[in-house]
Amino acid sequence: MRTQLFNQYILQHSSGAFAMALQMLRSREEAKDVMQDACCALLRQARLPEDSQQFRMLLYKVVRNKAIDRLRALKVRQSDSFAEHEETLALPVSFSDGGGNPEAQIQLQQQMTLLKTALSQLSAEHRDILLLKDWQGFSYAEIAEILDIEPGTVMSRLHRARLAIREQMARLDEDCE
CATH class of the missing domain: 1.10.10.10 (Winged helix-like DNA-binding domain superfamily/Winged helix DNA-binding domain)
Known part of the structure; x- marks a missing residue:
C-alpha cells in the first residue's frame, strides 16, 4: 500500500517538482538526477505523509534541498540570463492564444x-x-x-x-x- 500511494503521489506532483529543479539547475540531466535522488530519499523515510498536499510539500522541500546540494557539489554559478537556458524556465501559465x-x-x-x-x-x-x-x-x-x-x-x-x-x-x- 505504501508503494502504491507513493507512486500515485509522485505521478501527481513530480512535474511541478521537476520544473523547480530544472529552473534551479538549468540542466535537464541534473534535474532528472535530483528527482531520482529525492524519490530515493523519500522512499527511505520511515513514514510518508498520507495526505497528498503534505506529500507535495515534502517532495518540493526534498527536491529543493537536493538541488541546492547538487549546485554546491558542482560549484555551478547560475547564469545572469535565462536566454541561454530558455527551455528550462517552465512557466505553467495558460494564456489565450489571442483568438488567432x-x-x-x-x-x-x-x-x-x-x-x-x-x-x-x-x-x-x-x-x-x-x-x-x-x-x-x-x-x-x-x-x-x-x-x-x-x-x-x-x-x-x-x-x-x-x-x-x-x-x-x-x-x-x-x-x-
Missing part, C-alpha cells in the same frame, strides 16, 4: 520574453518564493515549511519580489519601445 490574431500572439510572446528576463534578474530567494506561490500555488505556511523560514518572512519576500518584478517589467518594457 497575429498581433495579439506577438504581443503575448513579447510579454512572456519580458517576464522570463525579469524573473532572471530577481534574486534566487525572491524567484523561488514567487514561483512557489504564484506558479505552484503553495500557501504562505507551505512555502515557509518548504524553505525553512517564517511565514512572515515569506510574505515580506513575496511582496518585495512582486515589486521587483513589476519594476523590472516596466523597465524592460520601456527599453523595448
Whole structure:
C-alpha cells in the first residue's frame, strides 16, 4: 500500500517538482538526477505523509534541498540570463492564444520574453518564493515549511519580489519601445 500511494503521489506532483529543479539547475540531466535522488530519499523515510498536499510539500522541500546540494557539489554559478537556458524556465501559465490574431500572439510572446528576463534578474530567494506561490500555488505556511523560514518572512519576500518584478517589467518594457 505504501508503494502504491507513493507512486500515485509522485505521478501527481513530480512535474511541478521537476520544473523547480530544472529552473534551479538549468540542466535537464541534473534535474532528472535530483528527482531520482529525492524519490530515493523519500522512499527511505520511515513514514510518508498520507495526505497528498503534505506529500507535495515534502517532495518540493526534498527536491529543493537536493538541488541546492547538487549546485554546491558542482560549484555551478547560475547564469545572469535565462536566454541561454530558455527551455528550462517552465512557466505553467495558460494564456489565450489571442483568438488567432497575429498581433495579439506577438504581443503575448513579447510579454512572456519580458517576464522570463525579469524573473532572471530577481534574486534566487525572491524567484523561488514567487514561483512557489504564484506558479505552484503553495500557501504562505507551505512555502515557509518548504524553505525553512517564517511565514512572515515569506510574505515580506513575496511582496518585495512582486515589486521587483513589476519594476523590472516596466523597465524592460520601456527599453523595448
